[in-house]
Amino acid sequence: MSAEGAAPLSAQRRRTVRRQALSVGAATGAYGVSFGALSVASGLDVWQTQALSLLLFSGGSQLALVGVLGAGGSGAAAVATSTLLGVRNGLYGLQTSRILEVRGLRRLAAAQLTIDESTAVGVGQPEPAAQRLGFWSTGLAVFVGWNLMTLLGAVVGNALGDPRRYGLDAAAAAAFAALLWPRLRSADAAATAVLAGFVALLASPALPAGAPVVLAALAALVVGLRRGGRHEGPPTSRTGELPGADPLP
Amino acid sequence: MTTWTTVLLACAAAYALKLAGYLLPARWVQDERSSRVVALLPVALLAALVVVQTLVAGGGELVLDARAAALGVAVVLLALRADFLVVVAAAALVAAGLRALGWG
Numbered sequence: 001m002s003a004e005g006a007a008p009l010s011a012q013r014r015r016t017v018r019r020q021a022l023s024v025g026a027a028t029g030a031y032g033v034s035f036g037a038l039s040v041a042s043g044l045d046v047w048q049t050q051a052l053s054l055l056l057f058s059g060g061s062q063l064a065l066v067g068v069l070g071a072g073g074s075g076a077a078a079v080a081t082s083t084l085l086g087v088r089n090g091l092y093g094l095q096t097s098r099i100l101e102v103r104g105l106r107r108l109a110a111a112q113l114t115i116d117e118s119t120a121v122g123v124g125q126p127e128p129a130a131q132r133l134g135f136w137s138t139g140l141a142v143f144v145g146w147n148l149m150t151l152l153g154a155v156v157g158n159a160l161g162d163p164r165r166y167g168l169d170a171a172a173a174a175a176f177a178a179l180l181w182p183r184l185r186s187a188d189a190a191a192t193a194v195l196a197g198f199v200a201l202l203a204s205p206a207l208p209a210g211a212p213v214v215l216a217a218l219a220a221l222v223v224g225l226r227r228g229g230r231h232e233g234p235p236t237s238r239t240g241e242l243p244g245a246d247p248l249p
Numbered sequence: 250m251t252t253w254t255t256v257l258l259a260c261a262a263a264y265a266l267k268l269a270g271y272l273l274p275a276r277w278v279q280d281e282r283s284s285r286v287v288a289l290l291p292v293a294l295l296a297a298l299v300v301v302q303t304l305v306a307g308g309g310e311l312v313l314d315a316r317a318a319a320l321g322v323a324v325v326l327l328a329l330r331a332d333f334l335v336v337v338a339a340a341a342l343v344a345a346g347l348r349a350l351g352w353g
Binding site: 034055057061065068074079082085087091093097114167169172183188192193195204212221 | 250252253255256257258259260262264266267268269270271273282284285286287288289291293294295296297299301303309310311315316319320324334336337339340341342344346348
């Protein structure tokens with residue numbers, strides 16, 4: 001394995017991995033337009049929107065943050081929701097740190113690029129050199145695409161004016177549903193979603209905006225810690241993405 | 250909390266989580282139950298966000314308006330395996346159309 005790990009990749013393999021990275025970057029970049037438009041519709045300005053894509057760089061968390069703020073939620077509730085959605089990136093880091101073996105500044109850069117897509121393409125390669133190339137090239141391709149398209153979406157969204165007239169508030173709900181849909185493969189996931197939905201529904205009239213979503217996170221604890229819970233199977237998706245990964249960064 | 254404070258706090262927390270994966274020993278989080286909770290966390294949050302974005306009005310009261318119809322269309326499209334952008338754009342169109350007709 002170590003001899004194989006030291007072996008340089010053939011030119012053809014490098015091309016294949018790079019092409020995969022670019023196609024993933026182009027695909028997720030397109031979603032950046034939705035985020036940019038929804039973010040300015042929620043009341044953030046173009047700079048704040050762009051700061052999220054540059055610095056937070058995790059699509060589900062970014063959408064959740066602007067969604068909670070747009071619904072009138074407090075900053076604390078928005079940060080809590082966004083952060084809870086980002087916990088999985090920490091788990092990805094456990095896997096990618098073993099592949100990358102990075103130190104110093106490169107480790108700081110690798111951490112920022114650790115998202116669904118870079119992890120999926122990286123760990124999906126058979127040989128170590130391709131794993132590293134896959135992680136870095138996908139992470140960079142998605143970062144560039146996501147940020148450019150965020151800017152486009154934010155500028156266009158800003159020019160549109162009243163977001164309700166264009167149904168952008170409903171588009172946010174649809175975006176969350178689209179992120180949720182591929183995760184509902186197991187009975188545990190379905191039970192969690194139903195329980196969390198009910199908690200949010202019942203808590204909304206009583207609690208300040210944003211708090212019901214944070215409270216609903218308890219549904220994951222209740223179902224996940226239950227004894228004898230059915231464990232989710234190994235990743236079996238068509239495209240080889242991670243279990244529960246978003247179509248966003 | 251100003252919007253900028255919120256934005257920067259969320260960015261710092263997100264980066265801290267990503268970096269923690271590179272700094273913490275793997276065995277801390279590899280027990281089966283905690284990985285199950287981590288996998289279910291996005292499910293719970295996203296389901297709650299769908300409900301709140303669709304059925305809750307500004308004052309926290311529950312309403313059925315154009316957003317609910319738009320979500321219904323989105324769910325049908327998701328069941329038909331439509332592309333993310335198609336789902337989001339269709340929901341916006343339905344809500345905008347219904348409002349233009351004076352409903353919701």
